[in-house]
Amino acid sequence: MTKRDLIDEINTRFPHLSHRDAEVIINAIFESMVDAMGQGDRIEIRGFGSFVVKHRRAREGRNPKSGEIVSVAAKRVPFFKVGKELRLRVDGKASPKGSG
Amino acid sequence: MTKAEIIARIYEKVGFAKKDATDVVEATFEIIKGCLEKGEKVKVSGFGNFVVNSKRPRKGRNPQTGEEIIIVGRKVLTFKPSQILKKSLNSASS
Numbered sequence: 246m247t248k249r250d251l252i253d254e255i256n257t258r259f260p261h262l263s264h265r266d267a268e269v270i271i272n273a274i275f276e277s278m279v280d281a282m283g284q285g286d287r288i289e290i291r292g293f294g295s296f297v298v299k300h301r302r303a304r305e306g307r308n309p310k311s312g313e314i315v316s317v318a319a320k321r322v323p324f325f326k327v328g329k330e331l332r333l334r335v336d337g338k339a340s341p342k343g344s345g
Numbered sequence: 346m347t348k349a350e351i352i353a354r355i356y357e358k359v360g361f362a363k364k365d366a367t368d369v370v371e372a373t374f375e376i377i378k379g380c381l382e383k384g385e386k387v388k389v390s391g392f393g394n395f396v397v398n399s400k401r402p403r404k405g406r407n408p409q410t411g412e413e414i415i416i417v418g419r420k421v422l423t424f425k426p427s428q429i430l431k432k433s434l435n436s437a438s439s
Binding site: 246247248251254255257260261266267269270271273274275276277279281282283286287288289290291292294297298320321322323325326327330331332334335336337 | 346347348350351354355358359360366368369370373374376377378380381382384385386387388389390391393394397412413419420421422423424426429430431433434435
């Protein structure tokens, strides 16, 4: 499933919204999540999972081909931890209405 | 940030009725979950991909008792962030 399929699905579920509306809302959802993480915020979606931003310190790396030492700058990386309900559902261990 | 805050942002940003914003946000996560539950991957351009991977059973050990146990095979969800997301975390501040 891609974002386009997701928009189509929303469009069939909510016929009073136009396809464009569905697209605008879906984009706004993910943009607001990207913005939140950009500010170092943690996102927690109950039953789905949480997104946290982890910090990686600057380090010395090596170009594996030439063996040359290069400095790798400090960076922030996004990290997703799956929530309990979704973890169980993916593993086929819980009903869609399961708790968690 | 919680689901309620995402809804509030959409409401502010694009000015849809609060009910519509709430319903669509709820439905979006539910659709994604239903898809992943079927083992299908979900690709959101500009955000990342959610992929279900199968883990084979393997031997493990209870670190406390030293007892050998079989860790059963299972399906796990992984998230691979998009380049766009990774870049935006490193351009803004920090």
